[in-house]
Amino acid sequence: MNTIHVAGGVGVADTAMASYDAALADANLHNYNLVAVSSVVPAEATVTSVDAVPDLGPAGNALTVVEARRTVGPGDEVDFREGGRAGAEDAADKRAPRRRPDVVAGLGWATGPGPGLFYEVTGEDPGSVQERIHAGLDAGADLRDWELTDRRTHVESAPAAADRYTTxxxxxxxxxxxxxx
Structure with missing residues (x-):
């Protein structure tokens, strides 16, 4: 295991699980049993961003991953004002404009001499997700006292479908x- 492939995808379907499966298919990861690990990049690994992951073995095999995932369903809305969350209500102003949330999942990684880190963030705004990724990578590097100078991000986003699930x-x-x- 020398290469870690980073890819993203978006899926829309009638159920949350089906939209997740479609998003995995968009990244070419739908035929594996994903085994989640925490976010440390082994020292000997090379991390590369790709449009879709290449074939990594037979269907049904286990594949080790770090994952950022967000699903929004037909009933999810947020306050239009910045900082709103799915289903949030402002008691002071029930007339606030409502909108369908965007669906955003991002992964950042930082490497240097020795091991590195991944940091996963989800949200409703790609710019905010990017900022939170960078802050998380900074905090993780500081915690470990690691010099992680090479930093990259991969962010997937899509508008939420009005009447279906989006992942x-x-x-x-x-x-x-x-x-x-």
């Missing part, structure tokens, strides 16, 4: 898949 994913896939049995 955005950004996934770092570690190396090749492995048999699960």
């Amino acid at each position: 955005a994913v950004t996934i770092a896939a570690y190396g090749e898949s492995e048999p699960i049995l």
Whole structure:
């Protein structure tokens, strides 16, 4: 395992799980059993951003990943004012404009000599997600006292469908898949 591929995808479907599966298909990761790990990049790894992950082995295999995932359903709305969250209400002003949220999932990574870090963020605004990724990478590097000078991000976003579920994913896939049995 020397290469970690980072890809993203967006899916829209009639159920939350089906939209997640479609988003995985958009990134070419839908045929694996994903095994989530925390966010440390091994020292010997190379991280590369791709449009879609190449074939990493047979369908049904286990694949180690770090994942940012966000799903929004037909009933989810947010306050139009900055800072609103899905389903939030402002008791002081019930007449505030409402809108469908964007669906954003981002992954940032920082490397340097030795190991590195991934940081996952989801939200409603790509710019805010980017800012939070950078802040998270800074905090993780400071916590470990690591010099992580090479930094990149991959952010997927889409407007939420009005009457279906929308999922955005950004996934770092570690190396090749492995048999699960």
